[in-house]
Amino acid sequence: MQPQGRVTLVGAGPGDPELLTLKAVKAIQAATVLLVDDLVSPDVVALASPAARIVHVGKRGGCKSTPQAFIERLMVLAAREGERVVRLKGGDPFIFGRGGEEVDHLRAAGVRVEVVNGITAGLAAVTSLGAPLTHRDHARGVVFVTGHAQQGGDAPDWRALAQAVHQARLTLVVYMGVSGAADIERQLLEVLPADTPAAIVQHASLPQQRHAVTTLAQLTATIAREHLASPSVIVIGDVLRGIAAAAIETSQARTA
Structure with missing residues (x-):
């Protein structure tokens, strides 16, 4: 059978790693693949396992950005390969973080998805x-x-x-x-x-x-x-x- 991973959208908060929820920290530490937004603090990314694959998928207004369709495709492919994927977003995934779009796409692709809130x-x-x-x-x-x-x-x-x-x-x-x-x-x-x-x-x-x-x-x-x-x-x-x-x-x- 084809391995089935999962995707967790994690709110990294405003930047201070001490403002992360415990659930967010656990998800980051357990991830095998992290897709990281530009506004996520390096101190937050440092919580990931040394064995995790970290992919920076920057999205900033007025700057060169990773296409949203490419990010969504990466999440689906990694999940289908059995990876524990964390989409690490600044602030909260559901407040101007395109979290709603990504949840819809993942569910349509049959991928299990969870959301962990962060301080906006x-x-x-x-x-x-x-x-x-x-x-x-x-x-x-x-x-x-x-x-x-x-x-x-x-x-x-x-x-x-x-x-x-x-x-x-x-x-x-x-x-x-x-x-x-x-x-x-x-x-x-x-x-x-x-x-x-x-x-x-x-x-x-x-x-x-x-x-x-x-x-x-x-x-x-x-x-x-x-x-x-x-x-x-x-x-x-x-x-x-x-x-x-x-x-x-x-x-x-x-x-x-």
Whole structure:
């Protein structure tokens, strides 16, 4: 009989290996083949068995990327050869990680598949600032949205999102939004106040993390001034008012 392996989609979290779940660590250590995304920390990959075959299948906006169809074909072929395949993804596989597409493809091919969640960058980013995503006084919910439109697809309706944020008192978390920050800022300002707090966090949870706290009206200018770039998460909402006030006080103290 033909050997039958399995595929596990594993969320590697935002980068800090200490933020991995125990289940993720066990899956990585047991894998015989790992297909690794660009944003996965080398410290996470180092948890793999020395005997495991590691294949880097980078996918980054604006960069040369491994075709999705090729990745899916690799998973199916390796599983059919009896391998224990781990598709190692930054953050969580089901939050802007194409996990849904890959699960559908694997199931259609008759391959057993499991998903292990990871801490998504949007959560890690705001937590690293000491702020929550939800708060009984400031935010009744949170919206995760990508700022990067699929090729040939429509961009998010930022004005509609702003109305939802304002009316329902939500926190807005934007992934892959740095390159389109000017347009995001312009459309959100049609609804939201100019002094709405905003933060940009680059390399969340990693030693090289950098961030800036500002206002919506100064979002683009702050990104340019602080030389913040991808991979970054943009967070907008009243949950940031506490750290925004602290940032202003610190800035005033430095210039006094």
